[in-house]
Amino acid sequence: MIPYGRQEISQADIDAVTEVLQSDFLTQGPKTPLFEQLIAHKVSAKHALAVNSATSALHIACLVLGVGKGDWLWTTPITFVASANCGLYCGAKVDFVDIDPRTYNLSPTALEQKLITAERDGKLPKVLVAVHLCGQPCDMEAIHKLSQRYGFKIIEDASHAIGGQYKGQYIGSGHYSDITVFSFHPVKIITTAEGGMAVTNNDQLAEKMNLYRSHGITREPHLMTHEPDGPWYYQQIELGYNYRMTELQSALGISQMERLDQYVARRHELANRYDQLLQNLPLTLPWQHPDSYSGRHLYVIRLTLDRLKKTHREIFEALRAEGIGVNLHYIPVHTQPHYQQMGFKRGDYPEAERYYQEAMSLPVFSAMTEQQQDKVVHVLKGILQV
Template sequence: MVIPYGRQDISAQDIQAVVDTLTSDWITQGPAISRFEDAIASRCGGKHAIAVSNATAALHLSCLALGVGPGDIVWTSPNTFVASTNCALYCGATVDFVDIDPRTYNLCAEKLQAKLQSAQAQGRLPKVVIAVHFAGQSCDMRAIKDLADQYDFRIIEDASHAVGGKYLDEPIGNCRYSDVVIFSFHPVKIITTAEGGMVLTRDDALAKSVRQLRTHGITSDPADMVFREPGEIWNYQQTELGFNYRMTDIQAALGASQAQRLEEFVARRHAIARRYDELLEKLPVITPWQHPDSYSGFHLYVIRLDLTKIERTHKQVYEAMRAVGVLVNIHYIPVYRQPYYEKMGFKKGYCPEAEQYYAETLSLPLFPTLTAEEQDFVVDKLGDILAIPSVASQASSDV
């Protein structure tokens, strides 16, 4: 038995939606794009939703639309995938990191406040803060927004893990506490378009900028064109340097079909997470803590090993689990520990909480089609490796 940490769930309806698009007149830049955008905007209570080729493109376009460039500073969490920081480097900006909350593993609002106070004294405040909703649980966005109002920075919510989640009983993606929200539709995420991302915003100007930048900086709106000589035919003009960051209709058709099951997928993930909580209760691990203000998308189920009670190292547990077919993962190595970022001068010890978390973390398999039998197998193997008796039989199998 081999169990990955994540896996897409493609239904017959999803396949038919793709086939219908393939046999239609449009397979790219057609009506499926707007249908998918409308479906996500409607579920999130957002005003604008712009589909793009992937979440990295969404982050890059969001930074560009917010005017990030050389001389600017962008802050984010070290506990994230490198795309959350690379996007600022693409714009010529510099990056810095705010340590994480020890319970949610998200960017810590208290540490952010302390860092802002110090940066203000040095004249080095960030232009943008990218708040990453790790594992699907929202950051404390109300506190971050209050700090943005005080210190005059813009906010991007990197909600790659969090479509279908909620914060303060409202859908993540409504941009109530941010300028921009981005989603990812990679196969291991909540819903998938194979590859794909989305930018959501309430700001008309930002939405217009993102739409134009995703298509080479080209406009077809006569109001935005420059006409120099009468009689010339201009059905489009490039007015700025953009990118080919478009999503195809094939991907969008899959996404729109998947979106119909978004609530089902998230509910299923919560059921599996609750069962993990029960199964793991007697093992020397810390299970994910959920903030009462947040309803997680539960992209990941992350545990921390209590290494004081285990006669194996973190690496030994990781390798032993993968050797028996349970493909646990690590989310994440602190970004600044990556060799590319160490060349910028970042060193071990920069964010102690993120490093302590990294030294103990494992992501267990979590996806909608995970069966009770597979979940029992995961926990049995973990118990064996940690030299703890099996506890799978003590938990109910109705998930």
């Protein structure tokens, strides 16, 4: 099976993890601060905080932005459920904004229309989670302008997008948002096995996220309610969580970071090659906005079903049967049973639902060979009968 995505682990990665296993620190040691510094420097952000998953990063990002009971968090329906669940974790209500039909990201036009109505009804969002689907950044300039007008905070869910750029700046620079979140899951661009990162330029937000990721505990005297009892002393000053990243994960991340630009460049080569090999087929190929340099985490095609003899499901299953590990990113969140219990229903976000009926993620990963890619294309053409 050629998977839709997979990690690439080098001997250098293995050696880096082995070194930590033989060291004095497995959990909290020097590797995690170093990994954070590398990420912050790469994206030109002031602070980076490593956590055990991007989901945890989204959660603490919402907490430090004050999301709570009675608030609204908005995001796109075409994302993994974590982008919406983070609002529910905080007791907030969640709503969605339909996607742009070309980029598949949250539509600034639909956002503006929804904000006009929400302002009239007194239901403006406290936070918007802008998801950079497939690694292509949202139209952050337009979204930021709307945030200035309507007063909401912005989290960039860049789980797909580390190493990508928007208007010449690395995603994560914070020019158009309050906090950016990265994922290091094995199918992502670089991996720490599981793991995530929250980056920000705001000192206060960084300090609070640092508390929330580690039980709400501090050893910093300036944060305590009184002078420390001694060098052993700590205080819990918030209700926090055990969201820390281990030294093993950080060591792997440090090693992988050396190849980040190489990985993104290779994904671009593969995507460009797909563009050439799949042209003139009854497909819509991924469109790239000229302001963006995508991380190219996913290569999503859309089937032109009225020109095909097979259904979406038949084509998907036929590819899987031939050893092509296609996937579908994502099932619209508002159609999930948990969200339908909240009152969402099919038909609420028509562009997202049209996307779901036609979309398919083809294999793309940094170690993919041209022979593997040729097989994907050959099998797909055979199934489409072209």
